[in-house]
Amino acid sequence: EVVDRDADSVIVRAGAGVEWDRLVEWCVDKGFGGIENLSYIPGDVGAAPVQNIGAYGVEFNDVFVKCDAVLIEDGREVCFGKEDCGFDYRNSIFKQELKNKAIITFVYIKLQLKPVFKLDYGNVKTALKGYGEASLSNIRKAIIEIRRTKLPDPAKFGNAGSFFKNPxxxxxxxxxxxxxxxxxxxxxxxxxxxxxxxxxxxxxxxxxxxxxxxxxxxxxxxxxxxxxxxxxxxxxxxxxxxxxxxxxxxxxxxxxxxxxxxx
Ligand SMILES: Cc1cc2nc3c(=O)[nH]c(=O)nc-3n(C[C@H](O)[C@H](O)[C@H](O)COP(=O)(O)OP(=O)(O)OC[C@H]3O[C@@H](n4cnc5c(N)ncnc54)[C@H](O)[C@@H]3O)c2cc1C
Structure with a gap:
């Protein structure tokens, strides 16, 4: 749901159990820009901050505002701001010090109403040509096409996506x-x-x-x-x-x- 809005941006709150790509689809349909390049990444919203998911020149921490969580040790409800999360390339505090210690329940992301598109990574521009002008929905379609062509379907061949980080x-x-x-x-x-x-x-x-x-x-x-x-x-x-x-x-x-x- 949208929990805040100004002339240029919205803050969206999403439950940890929502499928990540459903969230991307919803945001693209509403015209909220910022996560369209992260289309079609498998998994749920609650896992997105854990490894700071990223693809095609965009990382989750680019839009992250804060997340709510419950500490497993004592059940305390806490809120982590961006500076608390130690985001890095495919890394965060939830993969390190807080590994298996906090359950993320909601994430809050800031998305743009007049988005600046990121098209310079890999072959995004080329794939986009097949869909027309740069728009949130066309970029999403292009990214999905690239991913479907390049990546194995986990339903056919078990895999965890990229096995190694780019050094x-x-x-x-x-x-x-x-x-x-x-x-x-x-x-x-x-x-x-x-x-x-x-x-x-x-x-x-x-x-x-x-x-x-x-x-x-x-x-x-x-x-x-x-x-x-x-x-x-x-x-x-x-x-x-x-x-x-x-x-x-x-x-x-x-x-x-x-x-x-x-x-
Ligand atoms: C085909 C394929 C392509 C992929 N492409 C990409 C890509 O482009 N970019 C990218 O970054 N990743 C990619 N991945 C990796 C994967 O999609 C992400 O890591 C995703 O975030 C995993 O989500 P999940 O819900 O399956 O999490 P899981 O694998 O179930 O969990 C991942 C970790 O997060 C923790 N966790 C999960 N939910 C919570 C929660 N609510 N609170 C606290 N901790 C939690 C788990 O304990 C675990 O340590 C890809 C994977 C596949 C199979």
């Missing part, structure tokens, strides 16, 4: 890699002395994309996603991830960090 490395290291690969893609990071290199590019360069290891595999269209071909154990998936990590370390001198949580 943020010193520019010097990037220059070293460029000596051998002048096509290495990279993105600026908030720290100007560092850049973000797509982990998928490295995994692909090392020939892992599409490779099968027993009942586990690296997805054929998206090297960041490890899939269960049917009946793979957690250990098999883990061992595959370890082999990839070792190869990336040997070749690029970069230690990949997992985006997924191990249980």
């Amino acid at each position: 943020i490395v010193d520019i010097e290291l990037l220059k070293n890699i460029q000596k051998e690969y002048d096509d290495v893609p990279f993105y600026e990071s908030s720290d100007k002395a560092k850049v973000k290199i797509p982990a998928a590019w490295m995994i692909d360069k090392l020939g892992w994309k599409g490779r099968v290891s027993g009942k586990a595999a690296v997805h054929k269209d998206q090297a960041l996603v490890l899939i269960n071909l049917g009946g793979a154990s957690g250990t098999e998936i883990y061992q595959l991830s370890q082999s990839i990590e070792r190869d990336v370390k040997d070749k690029f001198d970069i230690s990949l960090e997992r985006e997924v949580s191990l249980i």
Whole structure:
């Protein structure tokens, strides 16, 4: 529901149990901009702050205002503002100090009535051409199309989305890699002395994309996603991830960090 509004923006309150993409759809339909690039990410609203979900140049913390939560230890109801949450790239206090200690019940996000679209990431602009002018609903359609084409459907092949984070490395290291690969893609990071290199590019360069290891595999269209071909154990998936990590370390001198949580 909309709990506050001014000439330029609205504050939307959403329950933790709402499916994330239903919230995105609702906001897009109402003309509220800010999370359209996060369309079609599986999961519920309450999990969005936990790993600060992000895609196509937008992160959840860009719109986050606050969240209500219950502390598991004593049942106390608390409210976390943005500065309390320690948001970072696929990280927050809920994945660290407060892991399994707080249950998020509601999130509050600030969305724009005259949104500025973010179209510069990946192939968003190209996909958008198929739908017409830049608008919230066309951007949502383009993002859904990209994701449907590139990512495996979890209903067919078990997967957790991106298995690794994109590493943020010193520019010097990037220059070293460029000596051998002048096509290495990279993105600026908030720290100007560092850049973000797509982990998928490295995994692909090392020939892992599409490779099968027993009942586990690296997805054929998206090297960041490890899939269960049917009946793979957690250990098999883990061992595959370890082999990839070792190869990336040997070749690029970069230690990949997992985006997924191990249980
Ligand atoms: C095909 C695919 C594509 C994906 N693409 C992306 C992507 O583009 N960007 C991205 O960021 N992620 C992506 N993911 C990862 C996933 O969608 C997100 O991490 C999502 O937020 C998980 O939601 P969930 O409800 O399934 O949470 P779960 O996996 O059930 O939980 C995740 C963590 O959050 C905690 N948690 C869940 N709900 C609450 C709550 N209410 N209060 C406190 N803690 C809670 C859990 O304890 C757990 O530690 C993708 C996953 C898949 C399978």
